[in-house]
Amino acid sequence: MTSPLWEVFVRSRRGLSHTHVGSLRAPDAHMALRNARDVYTRRQEGTSIWVVPSSQIVASSPQEKDSFFDPAGDKPYRHPTFYDVPEGLTHL
Amino acid sequence: MDRPAPPAQPELEREFSERIAADERIEPRDWMPDGYRATLVRQIAQHAHSEIVGMQPEGNWITRAPSLRRKAILVAKVQDEAGHGLYLYSAAETLGADRSRLLDLLHEGRQKYSTIFNYPATSWADVAAIGWLVDGAAIMNQVPLTRCSYGPYARAMTRVCKEESFHQRQGFEAMSVLAKGTSAQRRMAQDALDRWWWPALMMFGPPDGQSPNSAQSMAWGIKRFSNDELRQRFVDATVPQAEHLGLQIPDPQLHRDGEHYRTGEIDWTEFQEVMRGNGPCNRQRLAARVRAHEDGAWVREAAAAYAEKHPAAA
Amino acid sequence: MTVSPLPEVDAPADLDVSAYALRLGDDALVLAQQLCTWAARAPELEQDVALLNLALDLLGQARSLLSYAGSREGRDRSEDDLAFLRDEPGFVNALLMEVDGGDFARTMARQLYASAHAVLLWSSLHESADEQLAGIAGKAVKEAAYHLDHARSWVVRLGDGTAESARRMQVGLDELWPYTFELFEIDPLISRLTARGVVADPALLEPRWRSIVSDVVGEATLRLPESTWRPTGGRSGRHTEGFGYLLAEMQHLHRSHPGASW
Numbered sequence: 001m002t003s004p005l006w007e008v009f010v011r012s013r014r015g016l017s018h019t020h021v022g023s024l025r026a027p028d029a030h031m032a033l034r035n036a037r038d039v040y041t042r043r044q045e046g047t048s049i050w051v052v053p054s055s056q057i058v059a060s061s062p063q064e065k066d067s068f069f070d071p072a073g074d075k076p077y078r079h080p081t082f083y084d085v086p087e088g089l090t091h092l
Numbered sequence: 093m094d095r096p097a098p099p100a101q102p103e104l105e106r107e108f109s110e111r112i113a114a115d116e117r118i119e120p121r122d123w124m125p126d127g128y129r130a131t132l133v134r135q136i137a138q139h140a141h142s143e144i145v146g147m148q149p150e151g152n153w154i155t156r157a158p159s160l161r162r163k164a165i166l167v168a169k170v171q172d173e174a175g176h177g178l179y180l181y182s183a184a185e186t187l188g189a190d191r192s193r194l195l196d197l198l199h200e201g202r203q204k205y206s207t208i209f210n211y212p213a214t215s216w217a218d219v220a221a222i223g224w225l226v227d228g229a230a231i232m233n234q235v236p237l238t239r240c241s242y243g244p245y246a247r248a249m250t251r252v253c254k255e256e257s258f259h260q261r262q263g264f265e266a267m268s269v270l271a272k273g274t275s276a277q278r279r280m281a282q283d284a285l286d287r288w289w290w291p292a293l294m295m296f297g298p299p300d301g302q303s304p305n306s307a308q309s310m311a312w313g314i315k316r317f318s319n320d321e322l323r324q325r326f327v328d329a330t331v332p333q334a335e336h337l338g339l340q341i342p343d344p345q346l347h348r349d350g351e352h353y354r355t356g357e358i359d360w361t362e363f364q365e366v367m368r369g370n371g372p373c374n375r376q377r378l379a380a381r382v383r384a385h386e387d388g389a390w391v392r393e394a395a396a397a398y399a400e401k402h403p404a405a406a
Numbered sequence: 407m408t409v410s411p412l413p414e415v416d417a418p419a420d421l422d423v424s425a426y427a428l429r430l431g432d433d434a435l436v437l438a439q440q441l442c443t444w445a446a447r448a449p450e451l452e453q454d455v456a457l458l459n460l461a462l463d464l465l466g467q468a469r470s471l472l473s474y475a476g477s478r479e480g481r482d483r484s485e486d487d488l489a490f491l492r493d494e495p496g497f498v499n500a501l502l503m504e505v506d507g508g509d510f511a512r513t514m515a516r517q518l519y520a521s522a523h524a525v526l527l528w529s530s531l532h533e534s535a536d537e538q539l540a541g542i543a544g545k546a547v548k549e550a551a552y553h554l555d556h557a558r559s560w561v562v563r564l565g566d567g568t569a570e571s572a573r574r575m576q577v578g579l580d581e582l583w584p585y586t587f588e589l590f591e592i593d594p595l596i597s598r599l600t601a602r603g604v605v606a607d608p609a610l611l612e613p614r615w616r617s618i619v620s621d622v623v624g625e626a627t628l629r630l631p632e633s634t635w636r637p638t639g640g641r642s643g644r645h646t647e648g649f650g651y652l653l654a655e656m657q658h659l660h661r662s663h664p665g666a667s668w
Contacts, residue, residue, distance in 0.1 A: 002192040003396065003450075005185060022248070023182040024452060025191060027395035028402070030559060035452040038459050039175055043255070062122050063099070144451065151445035158660045158668040159486050160435075160472075163442075164465045167458050170445050174454035181451070216659055216668075266668070274666050380446070388449025390574070391510050394567025401566065 004053055006032040008040050011048040018050050026051075112313050117243035120186040128312055131305070132242050133187050134203070135314065137194045140180035141205035145198075145377050147173045149213035150222055158216060165262050166219065172255050179248040186244040199382045207363065208295050210371030217270050217277075217284035223263015225285075225292040225330065231260055232326045233296065241313030264333065271337040285334065286342045293355065294363045296323040327353050419480030422598055423536055425498070426605065427478065428488070429641060430527075431471030432499035435489060437520060438464035439656055440507045449510055456556060460517070463549040470542050490660035494650055495643035502585035504640070504649045511564050511571065512578035517557035519582060522618040523589045523611070524550035530606030539604065558622045565626025576628050583631035588638045590615070 003025040009018035021040050026032035032051040040046065060068050076082045085092050099107075104123040111118060118124055151170045157163035181191040197203040208226055213219060234256070237249040270281035297303055297319040309315035317325075331353045334341050345356030366374070441461035448454040472485040483491075502520060507513045528550050531543035564575040590608040592600075599605040623630050639645065660668075 002190060003392070003399075022179055022251070023185065024178060025450070026452065027392075027563070028399040031395065031452075031563075034556065034559065035456065038456045039178055039452060042171070042175065042455075042459070059121065062119075144446070144454075147446035147454070154442045154445050155439060155655050156659050158490075158663070158666075160465065160469050160489055162668050164462060164469070167442060167445075167462050167465065171455055171458035171462070174446075174448075174451055174458070178451050178455070269667055274663060276663060277666055384447035384449075387447070388453075388510070390568070390570050391449035391453075391564070394571030395563050397567045397571075398563040 003027045004055070006036070006051045007054050007057060008032075008036045009050040009052070010036075010040055010046040012045055013047055018048065021045075023054060029053075112241055112311075115241075115313070117246065118241050119243045127308070128314075129187055131309060131312070131314060132245060133184055133189045135309075136180055136184040136187075136245055137189065137197070138204050138206075140177045140184060140194070141198045141203060142209065143173045143177035143180060145205045145209045145381060146226075147177075148377055148380055149209060149211075149373075150219055152213060153216065153219045156216070157219075162266065169223070169259055169262065172259065176252045176255070179251055180245075183242075183244040183248040187242075195385060199378070199385060201369070201378065204367075205377075206295060207366045207371060208291050209377060210366050210374045211287070211291050212372050215280050215284060217267070217280040218288070220263050220266035220270060220281070221284035221288040223259055223261075224267050224333070225263075225288050226295070227256060227259040227263060228330060229292045229295045229326050231256060232322050232329075236316035236322075239313075239316060245314075267339075268337055271339055281337070282339055285339050289342050290358065290362075293323055293327070293358055294360075296320070296326065298360065298363075299358075324352060327355055417478060417538070420478045421480075422595060422602075423539070423604060424475045424478035424480075425595055426599055427471045427475035427539065429498045429500075431468050431475055431488070432497050433503050433520075434464045434471060435468035436497070436499045436503040436652070437516075438462075438468055439652060440503065440516075441513075443507065444513070460553050460556065463546075463553070467542070467546050467549070474538055474542065486660070490657045494645050494653060497645065497649070497653070498641050498643060500585070500588050501637055501640040501646055502582065502589065504652060505582065505585060505646055506648055508578065508581075509574060510560075511574035512581065514557055514560040514564065515575070515578035515582050517553060518561050518579075518619060518622060519586050519589075521550050521553035521557050522615050522622075523586075525554050525618075526611045526614055527606075530611065534605065535603035554618070558625075561622050561628075562626045565623070565628040572626075572628065575626065579623065579628060580631045580633075584633040584635045584637055586615075587636040588640060591638060591641065593641060 004027070005023055006026055006029075007023050008021050010021045011018045024032065024035050024039055026035045029051065033049060036049045036051050037046075041049065105125065108118070108122070108124060108128075111122075118128075147170050150166060150173075154163060154166050154170060157166050181194065184194060185191060194203065198205065213222060231253065234249055234253050238246055238253055240246040240249065267281055267284075270277040273281075300306065300318045300320045303319055306315060306318060310318070328351070331341060331346070343356050345354075347354055365371070369375075438461045441457055441464065444454070444457045446454065448457055468489075469485050472488045476483040476485065476488055502516060505516075507516060525547065528543040528547035531539050532547060534540040534543065561575060561579075564571040566572070590612040592608055596605060596608060600607050620630050
């Protein structure tokens, strides 16, 4: 008998986003949240927890890496460092 | 949407090797050689099993801890071990293994755990010695694993190492109190060192010449240092600590050699015997593990049945 | 690890407050000791972590309370003196804490009864005229609320799980039910402390306790037990037969080395 797998995300303090910290097994969402609290925040690591059934995560495939991520590589004009700023001017 | 056809095998192997060579991490959905996957599952599972079986020798002392402060420390430590087992099973699951299947393999004696936990913890000083020596050796082994080529294992080990830093320290502290205590406490401390020293050295595994899987694991970036290198580091770190405690390392041949300490020969026949299941506690540890699992079956079944009846339970 | 807040020790001796803190400290210590026996044998790994979390909270409470009891007793006894050097008649925990924890269902029944009581007790003590007790209560009430949530989650899952788990859960609730009455007993110590505003009247807590427990039992699709047998005696040092074993295990190492530090 294996409980479903859950992915755990913890917000370490207010102002930061939830970060993936690991996974655990739990029979339902209620227990998953409590198990996550006991397992992943014993040392005050969190102020908020998300649990998500691992089966519900939709992930990009490593095979799609080239088509997904390479096209972003040749568009340096999206970054401010692409542009010349005349010496001495600020607020640009 | 049409997905691009998967690249051919040689190309995948080349990509994998390039990643390893560039010291990049391998992540769960990446292609990896079957051997790499199998080696990792076996190693991570064995590591996880060691954490949960390792709860027993110390867990047995929680109810007898000699002060409330020591009791709280020990509870926190044994609890961490359960947590670490859990992080590690999770890491193994990213490789397609299933925790309950891995537990079955442990319970059937088909996967191993660290032989160190087949030695008995017969006095309170053993709890101290386990923290100081066994966790000390474990940390030596584990710190390099935080740079292991497999991402989830490396991340689990980062968490484990961060949490375990107090384990060795509390053991050393407990040991120093004993070493500075009454004559009975000092005898207890020396006796524990006498019994745990050699098994701790054996935790690093067979000598490099006789460690068949090491070369491949090194090439794959799973292992970063050889067994003998790590063992030597442990000896160099621990001998001065024993001297500080005023305790005698049970090795008449131990001597200084420049920056290093050299130990006498390790008796590997004992290690082999314990590996084969003939340690003082092999049967007892496994039986306790199996009993806990079987006794808990009705609870797990109940939780699953409840979840089925109440699909929206939150 | 959790560092328990150590109470100030310069308050004048107050034997009533000391005796009361000792009762609560013994409750927490004995229950923690019982939970610790689950180490490495919980039904699943996640529960190994959870049960030991409960034990650690209770141990922290016990340490604060025993230290405080010692400081108001005026005999200079430390938390360890009180935990390890009293014999059975010196312990004043409720019998509920010491009786055999049995299987996971029975352990959860005890957790439900004890933590529902603890939530109400600590909330009321948060207003205590005794500042130290009020301080300890402020921290403990949050811990107790989580313990109640944990117990509730399991009692409901076991009660409304399989036929086997429902049977076990009902047995656990039934067998421990008689021991719950002692939690609300009023004796001269409680009367004196109630009059001083140190302790809330237990009679006020009982109906609220019953309502919490009955809600959980109802959600678990089980029956609220009934009993005319109301065992008592823990608060005056008269314990069950098994308690000697618990103390023997807990104390033997400490007592084998008189005066030693650990």
